[in-house]
Amino acid sequence: MSAAPKVTPTAPSMLAMPSPGLPPFDYVRVNHPGKVVRLLLEHGDNARLLMGGTDIFVQMRDGVLAPQIVIDLKRLPGMTNIRYDPARGLTVGAAVSMNALAAHPAVIAHYPLLVQAVETVASYQLRSRATMGGNLCNASPAADTAPAALVLETRCVAWGPDGERVIPVKDFFLGVRRTALQPGEFLARIEIPTPPDGWAGRYIKLGRNAGGDLAIVGVAVMGYPDHSTSSGYRFKVALASVAPTPIRVPEAEAILSANPITEDLLAQAARAAEDTAKPIDDLRGSARYRKAMTRNLARRALDDVWHELRKER
Amino acid sequence: MAAHTITFTVNGAPETALVHSHTTLLAFLREQLGLTGTKNGCSTGECGACTVLLNGEPVNACLVLAVEIDGAELVTVEGLAHDGQLEPLQQAFIDHTGTQCGFCTPGILIAARALLNRNPDPTEAEIKDALRGNLCRCTGYMRIIDAVKDAARTGG
Numbered sequence: 034m035s036a037a038p039k040v041t042p043t044a045p046s047m048l049a050m051p052s053p054g055l056p057p058f059d060y061v062r063v064n065h066p067g068k069v070v071r072l073l074l075e076h077g078d079n080a081r082l083l084m085g086g087t088d089i090f091v092q093m094r095d096g097v098l099a100p101q102i103v104i105d106l107k108r109l110p111g112m113t114n115i116r117y118d119p120a121r122g123l124t125v126g127a128a129v130s131m132n133a134l135a136a137h138p139a140v141i142a143h144y145p146l147l148v149q150a151v152e153t154v155a156s157y158q159l160r161s162r163a164t165m166g167g168n169l170c171n172a173s174p175a176a177d178t179a180p181a182a183l184v185l186e187t188r189c190v191a192w193g194p195d196g197e198r199v200i201p202v203k204d205f206f207l208g209v210r211r212t213a214l215q216p217g218e219f220l221a222r223i224e225i226p227t228p229p230d231g232w233a234g235r236y237i238k239l240g241r242n243a244g245g246d247l248a249i250v251g252v253a254v255m256g257y258p259d260h261s262t263s264s265g266y267r268f269k270v271a272l273a274s275v276a277p278t279p280i281r282v283p284e285a286e287a288i289l290s291a292n293p294i295t296e297d298l299l300a301q302a303a304r305a306a307e308d309t310a311k312p313i314d315d316l317r318g319s320a321r322y323r324k325a326m327t328r329n330l331a332r333r334a335l336d337d338v339w340h341e342l343r344k345e346r
Numbered sequence: 347m348a349a350h351t352i353t354f355t356v357n358g359a360p361e362t363a364l365v366h367s368h369t370t371l372l373a374f375l376r377e378q379l380g381l382t383g384t385k386n387g388c389s390t391g392e393c394g395a396c397t398v399l400l401n402g403e404p405v406n407a408c409l410v411l412a413v414e415i416d417g418a419e420l421v422t423v424e425g426l427a428h429d430g431q432l433e434p435l436q437q438a439f440i441d442h443t444g445t446q447c448g449f450c451t452p453g454i455l456i457a458a459r460a461l462l463n464r465n466p467d468p469t470e471a472e473i474k475d476a477l478r479g480n481l482c483r484c485t486g487y488m489r490i491i492d493a494v495k496d497a498a499r500t501g502g
Contacts, residue, residue: 059348060367060413083411090370090409091390103367105414132403156479158397158404158457244478 055093062105066192066221069104074194074217076102082219083107084128085162087155088171111222117143122226127166127219131178132157134165144225146234146255150181153238155245166220169205172212172278173247179206179279180253181236183271187225193218206278232257233341235334238273239326241317248274249318250326252306254334256342262290266342270302270331275310275323282309285331294339303332352416356381357425365412371405372396374412375422383423383452387481394480397453398422404460406479423452426459434502435459435494444493446484454480458494467498 060083063069073080081089081100084107092098106112112128117139125134134140135151147165154160154168154177168178169189179202187202194217205213214220228234234255240246251273259267268289270282285302292298312323353362356379365374372389375381375398387395389408396407399421426433435458438444445451454477461468461476468476473494474487482490496502 054373055368055370057366057368060350060411062413085409086411087391087406087409094389103411107414155391156394157460157476158394158406158479159391159409161400161403161405162409 055090056096056099058093058100059102060105061102062108064108064110066109066219069106069109069219070192070194070217072102072104073219077216080104082170084112084164084167085130087159087163088167088173106219109221115140119227122224125165125223125225127170127222128164129166131160131163131165131168135160143227144185146181146185146236146253147178147225149234150178150236150253153177153236153240153245153248153251159245166223169202169223170212170214170220172206172208172210174209174277174279175248175251175274176279177236177238177248177251177273180251180271180273181234182223182225183279183281184234184253184255184269185225185228186269187223189220190222190224191215191218192221197221199224203281209277228255229257229259231342231345233338233345235337235341237330237334237337239330247317250274250310250312250323250330251279252327252330252334254331254338256289256338258342259290264290264292264294264298266290266294268302268335268338270306270335272306272310272327272331274317275312275327277311280309282306282331284309289335299332299335299339302335303328306331350413350416352413354415354418354420356420357422363412367411367413369412370408371398371400371410371412371415372407375407375420378412381422381424385449385452387449387453392479392481393450394453394457394477395450397456397480399456399460402460402463404457421456421459423455426455433459434500435462435497438493438497438500438502439490442489442493442496444485444490450480450482450484454482454490458497461494462498462502466501468494470495 079101083105107128112126114126115137116124131151135148165178168176182202189200191198236253238251239249253271256268270285273279285305288302307328310327312320348367375384385395387393391406391409398407
């Protein structure tokens, strides 16, 4: 690329109409996990952690958040690394961008469910910055990567005052925008075990448009052959946007283990998902609509996974 | 309030600047560097009018801090044409009338450039998916998609 002409200085008229900005704060870039812990303990709720920024900057612009200090975690060791080992599974640094995750050969080969979930989020350019770690830490009920994380039995590895702590993702979400992270703790990486042989997975999201809108309902299903169950299979089902947190549906999972899989049984499991959903009315959809769509999308995801599993037999 | 010295390249030219912690990349480009080709639409990462290339990847400049581009390479719409020659995508947008009011065009050109860099021969579905984060209220998108297809066909 040839050198462009030197840019001109700011014209005063442009300063008169600044684009809507962020409220003032101090930015700190850290290279050591201990420094993050110290800053978090020192500043408490006045500190916010920055990875992709696609959620916190929107909330800051809207006046929901007004931190005094923003701590950039992207240059901490390991935060943007992806490692895959057939025995140990996938390790994803908390600040790995969604695009980097979805483009990684091991993720494409071994975790297509993750690629599906990531690619429903917003737009390509937003996913250049957005991270799966941030998506989980924001603990939005609508987090698109959370149902996939739940059915894949993901472990969240936190760094804190006492070093590392592993939090299974099923225990990670405590409520709307509340996680199990304690004061001084931050998410360092996500560990996703290698799923059982012959597994299949599907994430289906319903938004107000075909693009990357927030989920009205999101359903993740994974299934695999398991000779220890009466059906010969085991399924895992998780939902987004129909409860204060992303949730698993143990009732549906139990139904699908206990009896030979039939059309009727898949329908019964989808009804169990509807029964488990406890949605609210909001601008994206009514509770009644969400419940009906939970059943429909669960049925569709179960059908897709069951179809895949039978193909592989 | 802290200020930071950052060093980076923009459209191939090395630059050093002093920025506040809370200055977004979008505000920095438009108000400190005078690069007003990059537009401010929604300020929340939905419309794509502020899309720029950061180390080769398209990002919404409204959701990036200026201080984060320290050490990075940036390309804005001003950096697409070279030596008085429009780049093939820009010419294709003219040929297909892919622009009307023009407000979304810089962001779409950058998002489309990023697509063709990573996938020189995209399908129509891949083009639509890559431009999902760029809203246009004038064209109905079809001419934009035609322009991107044409640029890909001619090796743009």
